[in-house]
Amino acid sequence: MTGPLGFTWRSIRRPATLGLALWSLVQAIPTAISGLAVARALDEGFLAGKPMVGAAWLAAFVGGSLVGAVGARQLYRGLGSLVEPFRDDLVRRVVGGALRRSVAGEADDGAVARLTRQVEIVRDSYAGLLVVVLSFAATAAGVAVGLASVAPAMVVLILPPFLLGVGLFAGTLGLASRRHRESMYADERLATVAGTVLAGTRDVAACGAEDEAAAMVERPIATQAAAERALARVAALRTLCFAIGGWLPLLVLLAGGPWLVSRGLSAGAILGGLTYVLFGLQSTLRTLMNALGDTGVRYIVTLRRILSTGAAFSEPPRRAEVGAGAPPDLAVRGLTFAYGPQADPVLSDLDLTVPYGTHLAIVGPSGIGKSTLAGLLCGLLRPGEGAVELGGVPVESLAPSQLASLRVLIPQEAYVFAGTVLENVSYLNPDVSPVELANAAGAVGAEPLLARLGGLHAEIDPGGLSAGERQLIALVRAYVSPAPVVVLDEATCHLDPVAEERAEEAFGRRPGTLIVIAHRISSARRARQVLVLDGSKAALGTHDTLLETSTLYRDLFGHWAGVNWPDYTARHSTRA
Structure with missing residues (x-):
């Protein structure tokens, strides 16, 4: 069907x-x-x-x-x-x-x-x-x-005509649907033609083309009138069906009254x-x-x-699993991604290996594709070409439940929902203990906020929180999650530099892999590895090596740090 x-x-x-x-x-x-x-x-x-x-x-x-x-x-x-x-x-x-x-x-x-x-x-x-x-x-x-x-005798008299009326009515539904559709299309055609004629009323009058204009709308009007008459006939059929199913049982019962009385x-x-x-x-x-x-x-x-x-949206079956005990390394192989077949690639033929335990910062100009790469690494976007593997398994092949247990992404606009503080910070790890939550809040610098809100069982009004406070709650949520891979996509941009440093260093000490979409140069300097995206190629290295080898990174560093790069180079060369 x-x-x-x-x-x-x-x-x-x-x-x-x-x-x-x-x-x-x-x-x-x-x-x-x-x-x-x-x-x-x-x-x-x-x-x-x-x-x-x-x-x-x-x-x-x-x-x-x-x-x-x-x-x-x-x-x-x-x-x-x-x-x-x-x-x-x-x-x-x-x-x-x-x-x-x-x-x-x-x-x-x-x-x-x-x-x-x-x-x-x-x-x-x-x-x-x-x-x-x-x-x-x-x-x-x-x-x-x-x-x-x-x-029981009345069942024999009443139900057959009732069911007959229901059956006849059911037989008219297909016809009613067709007639309704024809009426709708006829009405649309009449509206289109009439609108065209009315828009040219002055020209019609000036040219004396009233007869031609009337002829243009005559046929759509006739078609629409015929469709309405057809609908009226269907309504008449419905009335007949109701008479058979609703009134005929009553007449049969009244006419059969003497027979029923004779049966006691x-x-x-x-x-x-x-x-x-x-x-x-x-x-x-x-x-x-x-x-x-x-x-x-x-x-x-x-x-x-x-x-x-619209066709049904369906996810392909995901049955692959990362083996127990396998280090969840991230590997990017020939990754190419564009937002549509006619669009220029945001990322092109990117190769990247992020071993388990790495602290990686991703930097680049605004709009270069850093958040897109974060979405691809976390399995939220599908590559046009190439693959993203987590623990040796393509992320798009992982079951959503296991993917959620392996990585957590905190975007720039942190999401906080109406509920208690506990519900907000523990839904990625429902079994987390109060002690672990307290340690996490202390580590990322959210203790004062949680105390001001009234503790773990206090109700949260998301609209009453600042952007930075929402980020702190999201950071606690990510910190206590079981995921070994954490991706912070400018997740600390609304914090001051001191609070940002405290949060990132806490995640750096947390077991697992940390990937930071850098908002400030300090984030890149704290990372062990830095990936620089410039739209045509990518460069990977440490902060010091990239200062020597990447012109874009030197420009970004100069902009972020507020220094003149030639003066900075000359000064450091003199000291050397």
Whole structure:
């Protein structure tokens, strides 16, 4: 099964749907007992001269209504477990399709509308249709059980015409979808032609071309009118289906009254059957037809549009693992990366080896590709050519859970979420002890901040923190993580030089590999190795060797340190 219906069927999460179906049955309890309560209240209560018995049956119906209200509440509360994953999948399709077209150089003016409006239309319609269909099935089942409890003979009279009406209505849905789509296209064509003619009204009047202008819009108007008449015919078919499924059972029950009485059915039983038809079957069938005939058609048409413009985003299977005990060295082999097939490479044919335990600084002019390289090293971006290996395994082949346990990246804009301090600093290592957290906070210089916030169990207001305070919390989070590779992408740029030095030296003492995207020259001077990116090639060495061999590094050093390089060279040469 393909198309919108196939996509909808595949998106249904069976366990969650089963739970909603059970609550739908609870919601249908008032309808299921309504006819039975009426029949018993009359036959065993009021008509038998026992008003208290009749009142008790009506009270039971009221109690069932309260239980049904609880079921309805739980039904709507549980919708999120189905609706939100469905919406997330649609968003991934819309964004993925738009990005693919953008990379291919194709314009996609409707992407924002699909993301903001059409996805929400489909989401809301999906939720409504799900509730209606489940409630319809539960109500129909409840009515069938109730009728069988009152008088099995009425099941034979009432359910066949009801099911016939439902089946005929289901057969019109495909036609309704086509007619709705044709009407939408006809309306769009008429709007386009009419807009063209109206924009040239002065020219039409000046040239006396009224007849030609009328002829231009005559055919689109006729097409649009024919499409509207076709929609009206579909609505008439829906009315006929409701008459068969909703009113015919009532007529059959009334016409079969003498036969039912001859079989010993009481007045209360027949009135109970009428209650099931009027307040059970008719009501739920009307709701179903309105929902599927209007919302359902809009859902199908809009979802088809989304599916036609976006393909499913899927990650390739990741099964590789870094062997236990293997040193997680980083190796870059022939790495080339560009943001799109027509774009110039940000990195080109880069080779780099970062043995475990290395402290590496990456420097270069702004926009040269330092953060891009950080994303590639951490597996957040995929190389166009070449590979990035961690522990001898390509990072894109690692399962996300193991990749997360091997490396941690702290970007320049550190993320802090609403919650406690403990939740923010420990979610990369839920088993971390309070002592380890205290040691980490002391090491990176976050102790005063945590004390000011009120300790580990204090609530954090992210908007009330400065950029530097958010960076300190992120640094504690990275420090206590189990990852042996830490990448700090200008993660200390909002700290003062003293605080930055303290944090970087703490990570330098931490077991493992440290890669720093350098914001200040002091970061590069603290590193054992420095990688200089200049857009066409890269240079690797120590601070001292790069001062001798890399013109770009000398320029960067002079800019950062505020020195004149020729004077600096002459002074140091004289001292030598």
